Amino acid sequence: MxxxxxxxxxxxxxxxxxxxxxxxxxxxxxxxxxxxxxxxxxxxxxxxxxxxxxxxxxxxxxxxxxxxxxxxxxxxxxxxxxxxxxxxxxxxxxxxxxxxxxxxxxxxxxxxxxxxxxxxxxxxxxxxxxxxxTSGFFAPHLGLTASFVPAAGQLPAGDIAVVAASGGVNHALSFDLVAAGNGISLGVGIGAGLDVTAADVLEHLAEDDRTTAVALHLETVPDGPRLVAAVRRVAAAKPVVALVVGRSDIGDFARSHTGALATSWRTTRAALRQAGAVVVDDERELVDALTALSRIRLRPQLAPGLGIVTAQAGPGLLLADRAGTDGIPVPELSTTTRRALSELLPPLTYQRNPVDTGRPAETFDRVLATTAADPAVVLLAVYALTEPDSVDLASAAQAAGLGADSPAVVVVGGLPEDVTEQRARLHKAGVPALTGPAAAANAVRALVRDARGRALRGEAGEMSPALGGEAHASSPVPAGPLDEDAAKTFLAGLGIRTPDRVACDDRAQAHQALRRLGGPVAVKVLDAAILHKTEIGGVHLGVRTAEELDVALDAIGPDRRYLVEAMAPAGVDLVLGVRRVPVFGPVVLAGLGGTAAEALADVAIRLAPLPVTEAATMPDELAARALLDGWRGGPVLDRAEFGRVAATLAAALAASPRTAEIEINPLRLTADGLIALDAVIVPMPTVPMPTVPTPTVPTPTKENDHA
Amino acid sequence: MxxxxxxxxxxxxxxxxxxxxxxxxxxxxxxxxxxxxxxxxxxxxxxxxxxxxxxxxxxxxxxxxxxxxxxxxxxxxxxxxxxxxxxxxxxxxxxxxxxxxxxxxxxxxxxxxxxxxxxxxxxxxxxxxxxxxTSGFFAPHLGLTASFVPAAGQLPAGDIAVVAASGGVNHALSFDLVAAGNGISLGVGIGAGLDVTAADVLEHLAEDDRTTAVALHLETVPDGPRLVAAVRRVAAAKPVVALVVGRSDIGDFARSHTGALATSWRTTRAALRQAGAVVVDDERELVDALTALSRIRLRPQLAPGLGIVTAQAGPGLLLADRAGTDGIPVPELSTTTRRALSELLPPLTYQRNPVDTGRPAETFDRVLATTAADPAVVLLAVYALTEPDSVDLASAAQAAGLGADSPAVVVVGGLPEDVTEQRARLHKAGVPALTGPAAAANAVRALVRDARGRALRGEAGEMSPALGGEAHASSPVPAGPLDEDAAKTFLAGLGIRTPDRVACDDRAQAHQALRRLGGPVAVKVLDAAILHKTEIGGVHLGVRTAEELDVALDAIGPDRRYLVEAMAPAGVDLVLGVRRVPVFGPVVLAGLGGTAAEALADVAIRLAPLPVTEAATMPDELAARALLDGWRGGPVLDRAEFGRVAATLAAALAASPRTAEIEINPLRLTADGLIALDAVIVPMPTVPMPTVPTPTVPTPTKENDHA
CATH class of the missing domain: 3.40.50.720 (NAD(P)-binding Rossmann-like Domain)
Structure with missing residues (x-):
C-alpha cells in the first residue's frame, strides 16, 4: 500500500x-x-x-x-x-x-x-x-473542495488542518475556526475509515509545510499505538489539539466498577496527552487553543509565568481568576518592571500583575512591552475594549513587538465589526486575538500545556531536577501464580519498599515471626488463589501478643499458610497499578485510596512504558492531590520517588508478556516515603481470549485501614 | 431614600x-x-x-x-x-x-x-x-448612553439586562450578547456601589417590562440576604443568569481547612442558585444561557427530556455526549414517534434519539415537529450545517412550530454570514439560535436548570413526591456548653436518630451500661470542653468485655465522665452541619466523610432555613454521590429522609440565636437509614466580635471509623 x-x-x-x-x-x-x-x-x-x-x-x-x-x-x-x-x-x-x-x-x-x-x-x-x-475533505490552498456541503468551497486557506472522525464535525470545526479569524490548510472527515485513518492523515500532515497546527477529533480508535506514534510525530513539529467524544458513556460512576477507570475516553485522552497533544473538552476550547497555537508556541518549560495587562479591571479579573483556577502562575513583577510601569501609568492603577492601565493612554504599547519584558513573564495576556479615542490595540501590540518572539494573546472587546477588524490586523502581525476572557484563558492554558508537555518529554528547555531519576532495571515477573509474599518479594527486587515480613508454613513459624518482628504485626492468610482476603476474615491487624496471634490464626483457620508482617506507620494510601487494556495495551493507573476517590474515578493514566519524568507528573493530575502535600501535617509525596516506582512497575509489565496486571493497593505514603502494603500480580489467562481482557481488580478493602 | x-x-x-x-x-x-x-x-x-x-x-x-x-x-x-x-x-x-x-x-x-x-x-x-x-450604564431603548466607551452607543435595544459588578464587564457582556444575536434593555456597571447596588438594580428590573432575562456578574456581595431577596423576586418572573468571580481564591485546597468549605465563592453561588438564578462558570456560558432563556422558558419540572435532531451525526454526538455528561435525559422516543419518523426519513438513518436525518430533505420540518411532539420530549435541540440546496433551517423551524409553545434550541453551522442570517430569522421567530454543540449544550443545561429550580421551589408543575415531607418542629438549642450526650439528646428530640447510649459518671456506671447495651460498644470521654476526643485517646471502639472496658477506661483516665454507646452498623459516612457564615448568615453544609472528600471540598451548601424539598437535593450535588446509591451493595440514601434531617437542623439553628454551629460528623447512612454517630454544638462566642465569626470545626477523626 x-x-x-x-x-x-x-x-x-x-x-x-x-x-x-x-x-x-x-x-x-x-x-x-x-x-x-x-x-x-x-x-x-x-x-x-x-x-x-x-x-x-x-x-x-x-x-x-x-x-x-x-x-x-x-x-x-x-x-x-x-x-x-x-x-x-x-x-x-x-x-x-x-x-x-x-x-x-x-x-x-x-x-x-x-x-x-x-x-x-x-x-x-x-x-x-x-x-x-463522510462528507469528504477540502484543501482551500488548492481550490479543492471534495465535499458536498456548498459553503465548504468558501473556507479561506490558512494554517490549520482538521482531522475529524466525522465529516460533519470536520465542517463544523472548520467553520468555527474560520469564524474565529483562522484559515484552513486541509480539512478531512475520516468517516468509517475502511482504509485511510486519522493516524494516516496525521502522518501526512507531519510533512505538510502549509500546516502549522492540527485539530484532531476522535470518536473511536482502531489502533492505539499507531495513533499515538502518529500524534507523537506531528506534535514534535507542530501542535496537535485533540477533542475526544465519549465522556458520558462512562459518566455513570454509580454503575461503574474499577474497570471503568480504564475505559476508552479517559485512556484515549491520557494517551493523546502523553503523545504530545493538547486535549480539550469541547469544540470552542479547541478553536481557542488553535487560534493561539497555530501562531505562537512557547519554548518547552514546566511553569511559564503569565503577565496580564488589562484596560478594564473586571474582565482582567475574570481572566486572572481562570488562570488561577487552571494553576497557571501569575507572578509578581520585578521592582524594575514596576518602577518602569509607574512612570507610564497614572498613580492609582494596579501595577503588579495583573497590570490594570485604567483607560488606555498613548503609553499602552510601552506598558505592554515593559510587562512582556519582565523576567518572570513568559506569556502576556492583554484585554481591552475598543476605544478608538484612546488606543488602537492592534497598533499598540505591534509597537510593543508582540508576536512570535514575545508571545501574547490579545482580547479585543467591542462591537463585532470592530473586533473583526482589530483581530484581522493582530492575526496579520502573528498575535492571536481571542473573543473574551474565557477564550483567552483557554488559549493561555493550551499554550502552557503544550510548553509543559514538551518540557516533560525532554525537548530542549528547562526541566525540573526534582522530576528526574531513573527507573529501576526491569525484570520479568516470575512464572506461575504469586501469593502476596512472592509478589512483594518481586517488588522489593525492583527497589520498591515493602514491610518486613515472614511467610509462615504453620502456627509455630507465625509465633516465631511475631517474636522476631515484635508487635504490632499484620497477620494474613497467604494463598495466591485468594484475591479478597479481608472478605473471608483473612486479615488481622494490630496483633501484639501471642494470645492475640492465636486468636488471629484461629480465625484464619487451620492448614493455612500465613503472612506475618510489621505494621506500617500511618500515612496516605494510594493505589498504583499497571495493566493491559484494549486498544492501547499496557497502561499505568494511579489514584488515591478510599471509596470516595474511587467513586469519583479520580485516577491518572499513562501508557506504559514511560520515563520517570512523565510518571512523576501523575499525582498532580489527581483532584484530591492536596492529600499528598502535607495534608494536616502529614507526609509530602516525593514526586521523583513516585515516578521511579511507577516507571519501574510499568517497565516490569512490559518485560512480562505473561502478566496481565500488577497492582499495589495500598501504596502508602509515609514520612519515610512510599511502601507497598499489599500487592497482587495477575497472570494472563492461559486460554486464548477473543479480545484483550480487562482483568478484574481486587476491591479496596479494610486493608486500607492497615495502620 | x-x-x-x-x-x-x-x-x-x-x-x-x-x-x-x-x-x-x-x-x-x-x-x-x-x-x-x-x-x-x-x-x-x-x-x-x-x-x-x-x-x-x-x-x-x-x-x-x-x-x-x-x-x-x-x-x-x-x-x-x-x-x-x-x-x-x-x-x-x-x-x-x-x-x-x-x-x-x-x-x-x-x-x-x-x-x-x-x-x-x-x-x-x-x-x-x-x-x-464604573464606566456607567446604557439603555438602548431610550437612546441613552451614559458610558464613555464609544461603541456602547451602538448596542442594539433588546430584552436582556446586564447588571455587572464592573463597568468593563458590563460592556464586555453586552458586546458578547450582541455578538450572539441579542439586544440589550439595560446595561449597568455597579462599580464601587457606594449607594446603588446590584440588589437595587435587580429590584428595578423586576418591574421592567422591557427586560425578559437578566445577566448578573458579582465580585463581592455587601449584603447577602438583600441580594438573595432581590434575585428571588426577579427570578420568579424572569430568568437570572449569574457569574460569580473568585473561584481561584479558594482554589488552593491544600492550605484550606474545613472553614474553606464555606468561603464566599461557593456560598455565593449556592445562595444565588437557591434564590432561583442559573449559575454559570464563564461569560460564554452566560451568553449561551441568556440567548436561550431570554426567548424561551420551560415549565417547572424536575427532569425535562431532551430530543435531539441532527442533520450531521458527528456534531449531534458531541451534543448528546455533553447532555449525558450534564445528566440531562435523552429519552427513547415512543413507537408512535418512531413509526412516523420512519415514514419521513431514509431507512438507514438513526431514528431513536438523537434522530439523525442524514442530509436534510424537504421532510426536515416534519421530522422536527414529530420529534418535538413525542410525549417524552420537552425540549428539542437541532443541529444542521447550512445547505441551501437541501433545507432552509429557519423556515423549517418555523414550519415545525418551534418557539415558545414548542421549546427548541437550534444550532446553525456554516460560514459566519450564513449563520448570522439564519440566526436573525430564528430569533425573530422566538427560537434561540446557538453557534455550536457546546453552546447549545450550555443553553440546554441552563433551560433545564431553570425549570428544575422552579419545580424545587414549588412553582406550578410536577414535583417528585419522593422529595416531599415536613421538617421536624424546631426547638432551640439548650443554653450552655453541651457535651456529646446532651447534643445527641437534643438531636434525638428533633427526630434525628442517635445510637443507644448511657452517660456515665463513673466506672461502675460504665460497666452497668456495657451490661445493659451488650457489646460491642464505643466508650468515649464525655466533656463539652474537649472537641478532639480521639487525639487525646478519648475514643475506644469495639469494646466487648468488662476487661476491654477497663482497658478503655484506664486509657481515658480517672475522674472523667464517660459515654458508653452501642456501635452502629457499617455504612457510608456523611458530614452534615449548620453554621453562621459572613455575609449570608446561617448555611447548611453537607458532604461525604473521609479526607478525600474533604480535600476535594466536595460539599453542597444551602442558605438556612430551607424547605425539605430543597434540602433533599443536596446529596445529588456531591461529586462522590455514587457512594450514596448502593455502592458495592451498600445502602441507598433516602433523599427525603436526608432532606428532613437537614431542614430540621437548619430550622434548629435559626431558632437558636446563641448557637454558632451544629455539626453531625459522621452522620452514617446505614441499611436502617441515617444515624448521628457524633455531634458537636458550638455556642456563639460570648464576647462581642467585630465580625461574624467563622467557628472552628472539629477535624474528622478516627471516629469516622466508628464501625
Missing part, C-alpha cells in the same frame, strides 16, 4: 464518478463543489455521457482524455456499486478515492459485505480510500 | 457636569455619548460656559433653562470635587447621579474620605448615586 496521501489530498486531477445534473443529488453537489478545482477534472456518467461538457461514459475514457493525470476518484454511487467503481478507478490509474455514501458497516450484514469488497479492492489495487460515510 | 431608580435609568433629562471639548477627557467622551439622547440635555462647564451651545456655568443654571426636567447628573469631575458637585446637582433637582471617576475607597485614607462625603450627600439629599469607579 502506498503510504503517501498526496494523490488524495493534492491530486493532479480529479474525476467524479456518478456525476449528476439533478439538483439535490450527491453527484450534482460534488460536481459543483469540484468545478472550481484548477487541476485536471472530469465527470463520469455512464448513462448520460457528454464529452463536450467533460462528462464521460467511464473512468478509463476520462483518464484517456486527461492523459492519465487523474489521481483522485470521487465516488458518488450507492454502496452496492462502490467496489466495482473503485476497481475501475484504480485500473484507470487513480491512486486515491473518496466514498461519501453510507450503507456499509452500519447497515447490517449486507452493508458489511459491501465494506469487505471495498477493503479488498483497496488492498489489491493499492488505491487509498477515504470513507465511506 | 427614594428606592425608585427610574430617574437614574430612564431620566427625563440629563446633565453632564464637567463636560469638556478636549478629546480624550472623560467629560468629552460622556458629552459625546449622551449627545444622541432625545430627552432634555445640558452640559455644565464652570470655566467655559456657552449657553448658545447648551453649556452652562452651573447645574442650577442648566436646570433653570430646562425647566427642572433634569433627573440625572453625570459627574465628570475628579474625586475631590464630586461631593460638592453631587450636592449641587441634588439642589438643582436631580434625583440621580452617575460618578465614573476613581480615587475613592481604593485610593487610601484620603479617597475613603471622599467616598464618605459622597455617601453623606446621597443620604442627606436622597439623590441616588451609581458608582464611583
Amino acid at each position: 502506498d503510504l503517501n496521501l498526496t494523490p488524495l489530498f493534492a491530486p493532479e486531477g480529479v474525476v467524479v464518478i456518478g456525476a449528476s445534473r439533478q439538483a439535490g443529488k450527491l453527484g450534482a453537489a460534488m460536481a459543483r463543489s469540484l468545478a472550481p478545482f484548477p487541476g485536471a477534472r472530469a465527470l463520469v456518467n455512464a448513462r448520460r455521457p457528454d464529452p463536450a461538457e467533460g462528462v464521460y461514459a467511464s473512468v478509463a475514457e476520462a483518464a484517456a482524455y486527461l492523459e492519465g493525470r487523474l489521481d483522485l476518484a470521487v465516488l458518488c454511487v450507492p454502496a452496492p456499486g462502490c467496489a466495482e467503481a473503485l476497481a475501475e478507478a484504480a485500473a484507470a490509474g487513480c491512486r486515491a478515492a473518496l466514498v461519501c455514501s453510507g450503507g456499509f458497516g452500519e447497515a447490517g450484514p449486507e452493508g458489511e459485505e459491501y465494506a469487505d469488497e471495498l477493503r479488498r479492492v483497496a488492498r489489491e489495487t493499492g488505491i487509498r480510500l477515504l470513507g465511506p460515510n | 427614594d428606592l425608585n431608580l427610574t430617574p437614574l435609568f430612564a431620566p427625563e433629562g440629563v446633565v453632564v457636569i464637567g463636560a469638556s471639548r478636549q478629546a480624550g477627557k472623560l467629560g468629552a467622551a460622556m458629552a459625546r455619548s449622551l449627545a444622541p439622547f432625545p430627552g432634555a440635555r445640558a452640559l455644565v462647564n464652570a470655566r467655559r460656559p456657552d449657553p448658545a451651545e447648551g453649556v452652562y456655568a452651573s447645574v442650577a443654571e442648566a436646570a433653570a433653562y430646562l425647566e427642572g426636567r433634569l433627573d440625572l447628573a453625570v459627574l465628570c469631575v475628579p474625586a475631590p470635587g464630586c461631593a460638592e458637585a453631587l450636592a449641587e446637582a441634588a439642589a438643582a433637582g436631580c434625583r440621580a447621579a452617575l460618578v465614573c471617576s476613581g480615587g475613592f475607597g481604593e485610593a487610601g485614607p484620603e479617597g475613603e474620605e471622599y467616598a464618605d462625603e459622597l455617601r453623606r450627600v446621597a443620604r442627606e439629599t436622597g439623590i441616588r448615586l451609581l458608582g464611583p469607579n
Whole structure:
C-alpha cells in the first residue's frame, strides 16, 4: 500500500464518478463543489455521457482524455456499486478515492459485505480510500473542495488542518475556526475509515509545510499505538489539539466498577496527552487553543509565568481568576518592571500583575512591552475594549513587538465589526486575538500545556531536577501464580519498599515471626488463589501478643499458610497499578485510596512504558492531590520517588508478556516515603481470549485501614 | 431614600457636569455619548460656559433653562470635587447621579474620605448615586448612553439586562450578547456601589417590562440576604443568569481547612442558585444561557427530556455526549414517534434519539415537529450545517412550530454570514439560535436548570413526591456548653436518630451500661470542653468485655465522665452541619466523610432555613454521590429522609440565636437509614466580635471509623 496521501489530498486531477445534473443529488453537489478545482477534472456518467461538457461514459475514457493525470476518484454511487467503481478507478490509474455514501458497516450484514469488497479492492489495487460515510475533505490552498456541503468551497486557506472522525464535525470545526479569524490548510472527515485513518492523515500532515497546527477529533480508535506514534510525530513539529467524544458513556460512576477507570475516553485522552497533544473538552476550547497555537508556541518549560495587562479591571479579573483556577502562575513583577510601569501609568492603577492601565493612554504599547519584558513573564495576556479615542490595540501590540518572539494573546472587546477588524490586523502581525476572557484563558492554558508537555518529554528547555531519576532495571515477573509474599518479594527486587515480613508454613513459624518482628504485626492468610482476603476474615491487624496471634490464626483457620508482617506507620494510601487494556495495551493507573476517590474515578493514566519524568507528573493530575502535600501535617509525596516506582512497575509489565496486571493497593505514603502494603500480580489467562481482557481488580478493602 | 431608580435609568433629562471639548477627557467622551439622547440635555462647564451651545456655568443654571426636567447628573469631575458637585446637582433637582471617576475607597485614607462625603450627600439629599469607579450604564431603548466607551452607543435595544459588578464587564457582556444575536434593555456597571447596588438594580428590573432575562456578574456581595431577596423576586418572573468571580481564591485546597468549605465563592453561588438564578462558570456560558432563556422558558419540572435532531451525526454526538455528561435525559422516543419518523426519513438513518436525518430533505420540518411532539420530549435541540440546496433551517423551524409553545434550541453551522442570517430569522421567530454543540449544550443545561429550580421551589408543575415531607418542629438549642450526650439528646428530640447510649459518671456506671447495651460498644470521654476526643485517646471502639472496658477506661483516665454507646452498623459516612457564615448568615453544609472528600471540598451548601424539598437535593450535588446509591451493595440514601434531617437542623439553628454551629460528623447512612454517630454544638462566642465569626470545626477523626 502506498503510504503517501498526496494523490488524495493534492491530486493532479480529479474525476467524479456518478456525476449528476439533478439538483439535490450527491453527484450534482460534488460536481459543483469540484468545478472550481484548477487541476485536471472530469465527470463520469455512464448513462448520460457528454464529452463536450467533460462528462464521460467511464473512468478509463476520462483518464484517456486527461492523459492519465487523474489521481483522485470521487465516488458518488450507492454502496452496492462502490467496489466495482473503485476497481475501475484504480485500473484507470487513480491512486486515491473518496466514498461519501453510507450503507456499509452500519447497515447490517449486507452493508458489511459491501465494506469487505471495498477493503479488498483497496488492498489489491493499492488505491487509498477515504470513507465511506463522510462528507469528504477540502484543501482551500488548492481550490479543492471534495465535499458536498456548498459553503465548504468558501473556507479561506490558512494554517490549520482538521482531522475529524466525522465529516460533519470536520465542517463544523472548520467553520468555527474560520469564524474565529483562522484559515484552513486541509480539512478531512475520516468517516468509517475502511482504509485511510486519522493516524494516516496525521502522518501526512507531519510533512505538510502549509500546516502549522492540527485539530484532531476522535470518536473511536482502531489502533492505539499507531495513533499515538502518529500524534507523537506531528506534535514534535507542530501542535496537535485533540477533542475526544465519549465522556458520558462512562459518566455513570454509580454503575461503574474499577474497570471503568480504564475505559476508552479517559485512556484515549491520557494517551493523546502523553503523545504530545493538547486535549480539550469541547469544540470552542479547541478553536481557542488553535487560534493561539497555530501562531505562537512557547519554548518547552514546566511553569511559564503569565503577565496580564488589562484596560478594564473586571474582565482582567475574570481572566486572572481562570488562570488561577487552571494553576497557571501569575507572578509578581520585578521592582524594575514596576518602577518602569509607574512612570507610564497614572498613580492609582494596579501595577503588579495583573497590570490594570485604567483607560488606555498613548503609553499602552510601552506598558505592554515593559510587562512582556519582565523576567518572570513568559506569556502576556492583554484585554481591552475598543476605544478608538484612546488606543488602537492592534497598533499598540505591534509597537510593543508582540508576536512570535514575545508571545501574547490579545482580547479585543467591542462591537463585532470592530473586533473583526482589530483581530484581522493582530492575526496579520502573528498575535492571536481571542473573543473574551474565557477564550483567552483557554488559549493561555493550551499554550502552557503544550510548553509543559514538551518540557516533560525532554525537548530542549528547562526541566525540573526534582522530576528526574531513573527507573529501576526491569525484570520479568516470575512464572506461575504469586501469593502476596512472592509478589512483594518481586517488588522489593525492583527497589520498591515493602514491610518486613515472614511467610509462615504453620502456627509455630507465625509465633516465631511475631517474636522476631515484635508487635504490632499484620497477620494474613497467604494463598495466591485468594484475591479478597479481608472478605473471608483473612486479615488481622494490630496483633501484639501471642494470645492475640492465636486468636488471629484461629480465625484464619487451620492448614493455612500465613503472612506475618510489621505494621506500617500511618500515612496516605494510594493505589498504583499497571495493566493491559484494549486498544492501547499496557497502561499505568494511579489514584488515591478510599471509596470516595474511587467513586469519583479520580485516577491518572499513562501508557506504559514511560520515563520517570512523565510518571512523576501523575499525582498532580489527581483532584484530591492536596492529600499528598502535607495534608494536616502529614507526609509530602516525593514526586521523583513516585515516578521511579511507577516507571519501574510499568517497565516490569512490559518485560512480562505473561502478566496481565500488577497492582499495589495500598501504596502508602509515609514520612519515610512510599511502601507497598499489599500487592497482587495477575497472570494472563492461559486460554486464548477473543479480545484483550480487562482483568478484574481486587476491591479496596479494610486493608486500607492497615495502620 | 427614594428606592425608585427610574430617574437614574430612564431620566427625563440629563446633565453632564464637567463636560469638556478636549478629546480624550472623560467629560468629552460622556458629552459625546449622551449627545444622541432625545430627552432634555445640558452640559455644565464652570470655566467655559456657552449657553448658545447648551453649556452652562452651573447645574442650577442648566436646570433653570430646562425647566427642572433634569433627573440625572453625570459627574465628570475628579474625586475631590464630586461631593460638592453631587450636592449641587441634588439642589438643582436631580434625583440621580452617575460618578465614573476613581480615587475613592481604593485610593487610601484620603479617597475613603471622599467616598464618605459622597455617601453623606446621597443620604442627606436622597439623590441616588451609581458608582464611583464604573464606566456607567446604557439603555438602548431610550437612546441613552451614559458610558464613555464609544461603541456602547451602538448596542442594539433588546430584552436582556446586564447588571455587572464592573463597568468593563458590563460592556464586555453586552458586546458578547450582541455578538450572539441579542439586544440589550439595560446595561449597568455597579462599580464601587457606594449607594446603588446590584440588589437595587435587580429590584428595578423586576418591574421592567422591557427586560425578559437578566445577566448578573458579582465580585463581592455587601449584603447577602438583600441580594438573595432581590434575585428571588426577579427570578420568579424572569430568568437570572449569574457569574460569580473568585473561584481561584479558594482554589488552593491544600492550605484550606474545613472553614474553606464555606468561603464566599461557593456560598455565593449556592445562595444565588437557591434564590432561583442559573449559575454559570464563564461569560460564554452566560451568553449561551441568556440567548436561550431570554426567548424561551420551560415549565417547572424536575427532569425535562431532551430530543435531539441532527442533520450531521458527528456534531449531534458531541451534543448528546455533553447532555449525558450534564445528566440531562435523552429519552427513547415512543413507537408512535418512531413509526412516523420512519415514514419521513431514509431507512438507514438513526431514528431513536438523537434522530439523525442524514442530509436534510424537504421532510426536515416534519421530522422536527414529530420529534418535538413525542410525549417524552420537552425540549428539542437541532443541529444542521447550512445547505441551501437541501433545507432552509429557519423556515423549517418555523414550519415545525418551534418557539415558545414548542421549546427548541437550534444550532446553525456554516460560514459566519450564513449563520448570522439564519440566526436573525430564528430569533425573530422566538427560537434561540446557538453557534455550536457546546453552546447549545450550555443553553440546554441552563433551560433545564431553570425549570428544575422552579419545580424545587414549588412553582406550578410536577414535583417528585419522593422529595416531599415536613421538617421536624424546631426547638432551640439548650443554653450552655453541651457535651456529646446532651447534643445527641437534643438531636434525638428533633427526630434525628442517635445510637443507644448511657452517660456515665463513673466506672461502675460504665460497666452497668456495657451490661445493659451488650457489646460491642464505643466508650468515649464525655466533656463539652474537649472537641478532639480521639487525639487525646478519648475514643475506644469495639469494646466487648468488662476487661476491654477497663482497658478503655484506664486509657481515658480517672475522674472523667464517660459515654458508653452501642456501635452502629457499617455504612457510608456523611458530614452534615449548620453554621453562621459572613455575609449570608446561617448555611447548611453537607458532604461525604473521609479526607478525600474533604480535600476535594466536595460539599453542597444551602442558605438556612430551607424547605425539605430543597434540602433533599443536596446529596445529588456531591461529586462522590455514587457512594450514596448502593455502592458495592451498600445502602441507598433516602433523599427525603436526608432532606428532613437537614431542614430540621437548619430550622434548629435559626431558632437558636446563641448557637454558632451544629455539626453531625459522621452522620452514617446505614441499611436502617441515617444515624448521628457524633455531634458537636458550638455556642456563639460570648464576647462581642467585630465580625461574624467563622467557628472552628472539629477535624474528622478516627471516629469516622466508628464501625
